[in-house]
Amino acid sequence: MLRVQNLGVAYKEYEAVRDVNFALCPGEWLMLVGPNGAGKSTIIKAVSQSLKYKGEVTLDGQDISKLHARQLAKKMAVLQQSHAVGYAFTVEQLVRFGRYAYKSAFSRVDTQGERLVEEAIDVCGLSRIRHQNVLILSGGELQRAFLAQAFAQDAPLLLLDEPASHLDMAYQQTLFELVETWRRHDKRSVLSVVHDVQMARRYGTHALLLKDGRVTASGAVDDVFTREKLQTVYGMDVNAWLSWLHAPWLDGQTGTHSV
């Protein structure tokens, strides 16, 4: 179980996140939701130990800031929003990077790992392009390759930092479905930043609503995503806006509604 207590992050004078508390149990998918600048990505970066923070982040009771990078990678995989790969590695090699933590100078052979790499490639639909140079992949293919890398890492916790924000709809759906299957499969947990409230509601089990670096609401998705709570955070009627967006299009398709 991931537990975050009194988390605070400051960039020089500016306090990006303060007094954030939450827990994430196996099998749960916690959505961090809030407007731009609410501190969602900062929380992901703090939990993944990519920046300095105050407070405590524990995993099964263990302070993860004390863990070696290798040990941490076995417990937690991270998928970032976008990537730039330096050299022309193949998709397969990229996925295999996920096994880094499991191989050491003394145990180079990782049979279990090879199986996981194959599975991840297969599941993420990369078999056809496994020998392709990653530098020429499309954004969606590259993101799937990195997801496969995270899967190959075989960690009980996955952190996602707006993983689909620059992908088209088909890729967004594939990505979320893949993560969903992965989560259900072994009671693993996911912590993610998602911009789209509807996506958050569809895939999350729990949610944390953030504004200006503070938690304004938390709990099961249905309890958090109420009209009032969203309105205080976004300063607009989100439900009305979403239904306005969808209404005419749905009408046109069904053809039953008339004004």
Place this chain on the structure above:
Amino acid sequence: MSKTSKTIDKSLTLKKDAQGRFSGNARFLRIAGFPLLVLVSVLVCIALGSVPVSFSKTASILWGAIKGQIFTGDVEATIILTVRVPRVLSVLLAGAALSLCGAAMQGLLRNPLADGATLGVSSGASLGAMLAILLGVSLPGVPLAGSAAFAVLFAFLSLVMVLSLAFALDRSLATSTIILIGVIYTMFIGSLMSLLIAFSGTKLRSITFWTLGSLSGTNYTDVLFLLVTLVLCGGVLLNQSRELDVFAIGEENAHNVGVSVRRVKLTVMVFVSVLIGVTVSVGGTIAFVGLVIPHIVRFIVGPSHKRLLPSSMILGGVFLLYCDLLARTILSPIELPLGVVTSLIGAAFFIVILARSRRKAA
């Protein structure tokens, strides 16, 4: 997910491991070709020189020396054994060291233009060596130790300085920013070196040596010095192959899959500095080897450092051997500075590579 629990054929995985355009050839090259290439090149470069010595004579001198025969009063034997062999060996080692450093830094910084010379590390090392000579820093009984120690220290400081300056200006450490800072830094150090030379009278080697490099006049002490350094530092750097591979996905991602980013960075920077510092204190700044060779090698064996690093060492050593052969024979009996030849060939090579990669991208 359960549907994919298929058994993986081990041999199949191995074959896939060697995937890539030139995989078959590369494998052959690595196992049989590379040692043969080195051996043949070394012999050719020992046999050829500005004073003609026949192949058979060269062979009999070398064979005699191996058997422990002592040649007295034989000019050709003196030339082969005391001039060419140490020079050829130090050229081979210097080429290997510089290419290894270039490949390692290109991996670490995800920057295909990184190299001791482009980052200002070599000129920093030159300045350090010059200062040590001027200040008379030396360890009794250990020739070169003083200037090499200063060269290493200055190489490391230069690397840290250039990278932190680049980082301060551009957090993303873009390729062009680093190179720009490196070039500016090199020019700055170059002027300091000219100043030192102007004030030192004839105590220092000429600026040509420090900026263009030369391995003429090297002896077996230099060879031993280079060899020990290369074995120690090379071993450490080769051991970072997997980490360098993972650096290709960025430092944050590398951290997320379990790489101790800071430790790897520090290790690579320190050992690259030692290698460059020692090479510079023996042979000055030899440009372009560390830049061009890893490029060509990446083209042949792919980006994986497990192959890239050792192959770069071998091809870099061989490349420098032939450059040095040209430097010593093309205008015989006049000798050219080695850096002139490497820059001429290296720059031409580089343009061809750039043009090819552009055409492919288009």
Place this chain on the structure above:
Amino acid sequence: MKSSRFLALALALMMALSLTAFAEGDGLIIKDMTGKEVTITKEIKRIVILQPADCEILYAIGAGDLLVGRGEYCNYPEEVLQVPSVQSGFETNFEQIIALNPDLVILTKMGQTEDDSKKLEEAGIIAITSDAQSISDVYTAIDMIGKITGKTDEADQLIASMKQSFEDITKKAEGKEGSSVYFEVSPLEYGLWAAGTGTFMDEIAAMLGLKNAFEDLTGWQSVSEEQVLARDPDYIVTTAMYFGDGQTPVEEVMGRPNWSDIKAVKNNQVFNADSDAITRPGPRLVDAAEAFYTFVYESQQEADKAA
């Protein structure tokens, strides 16, 4: 009798003319060593010289008191060090030169360009360029500097004495030809450089009846160590300077482990020449030639006598 009187009269007239030449205003025409003609219309009282050899010539003809500025490398004779120095070479400092208010500046073809002399001329300063590449060029330079300073007699004497000394050396060395010499102008540690033809060292070698081991090269060139080993010279001349600590240049050459089979090293025939004397196109070339002659022949005779 009549003719000698006429000669005396003519001489007196010439001297008077030469003394009054400047006052008359018709000027003295000097052709400098780039072929440029310069007219000097006033007496030259303040001179700046950029090249060490020209400085040495100036002092040798007794006109050192005219020097008001010297190039930074001018260090002989010792008095010259009291004269203010200016930066010379490719970064010649013209402000410094003009500030010294000279009547005339002697530049060199190697260090300065034609534009540089124009700069001086625009400032109203006479610019003369010297460019001695051989011993006969050195005579030309002496003659030119003698004319400029009005010390023509002293200049003629200097030239005559130099010629005499070189002739003596040549004569003494006659019949002793056949040995070879390698002039090392940069030591092994810094990368070997040898002096080929077209150098003063080569001319001196010829006077001594020695063959330059690198006569196939022109000027100073970087050479391979193996070439020196293969050419196996009878004499080695190093121009390295000794700073008073560590090995002397001769010890350094003799101590090179793989050079022990070279004849010069085997027979202890390594000579440390005074680098300034043997490389500067000035009067001290005589000293350099004599010193080398003494080393090659006189110490040899002693050795032969002892044997």
